[in-house]
Amino acid sequence: MRILISALLLLASQISFASSNDAKFDYEEFANEYFEVWTTTQSPDATNEDIENYLSLLADNVGHQHFPYDPEDYRDPEGKAKMRKGMLHYLGGHKTYKAKLLDITYGVNAIVIKYGAEATYVNPQGEPAS
Numbered sequence: 001m002r003i004l005i006s007a008l009l010l011l012a013s014q015i016s017f018a019s020s021n022d023a024k025f026d027y028e029e030f031a032n033e034y035f036e037v038w039t040t041t042q043s044p045d046a047t048n049e050d051i052e053n054y055l056s057l058l059a060d061n062v063g064h065q066h067f068p069y070d071p072e073d074y075r076d077p078e079g080k081a082k083m084r085k086g087m088l089h090y091l092g093g094h095k096t097y098k099a100k101l102l103d104i105t106y107g108v109n110a111i112v113i114k115y116g117a118e119a120t121y122v123n124p125q126g127e128p129a130s
Contacts, residue, residue, distance in 0.1 A: 027106035031113055033057070035101050041087060042097045042119065051087045055080055095120045 037054045040046060060080045065073035076082065099117040106112070 027111055028104055030057075031104040031106065031111050032101070034111070035099075035113055035115065039097070039099045041091075042094055042099070042117075044092065044094050044097065046091055046094075048088065048091070051084065051091065054087075055084055058083070090123075093121050093123060095122060 034057055037050075037057060040050045041054045043050070058080050061075045061077050062079035062083065063073045063075040064070060064079065064083065097117065097119040099115050101113070101115050103114040104111065105114075
């Protein structure tokens with residue numbers, strides 16, 4: 001099982017709002033919802049709508065880190081648009097996918113989700129991934 005760590009920095013407008021009203025924002029609930037919506041996008045039968053549901057949780061200038069593929073977590077004014085493009089390119093590429101949530105860590109305006117995943121994938125050209 002591969003262990004992946006995604007650091008999700010200021011993903012949703014709710015998190016920005018939370019800085020002024022922490023008592024009303026449930027970071028753990030948000031992280032669990034995020035994980036559920038994310039894993040749906042990785043399903044072999046994922047749809048464009050699943051991707052849009054996921055992206056609805058993100059700010060337009062999302063900063064995202066996904067080791068080892070995206071080692072930088074800087075915020076980008078076009079972050080959400082870039083994620084949409086990449087996700088649509090790989091949509092439906094997984095032939096199998098299962099993930100298990102391992103840990104949630106959060107602080108002021110930051111959430112780290114640690115999970116393990118197993119998947120089989122065929123790239124958009126139909127060749128097995130290396």
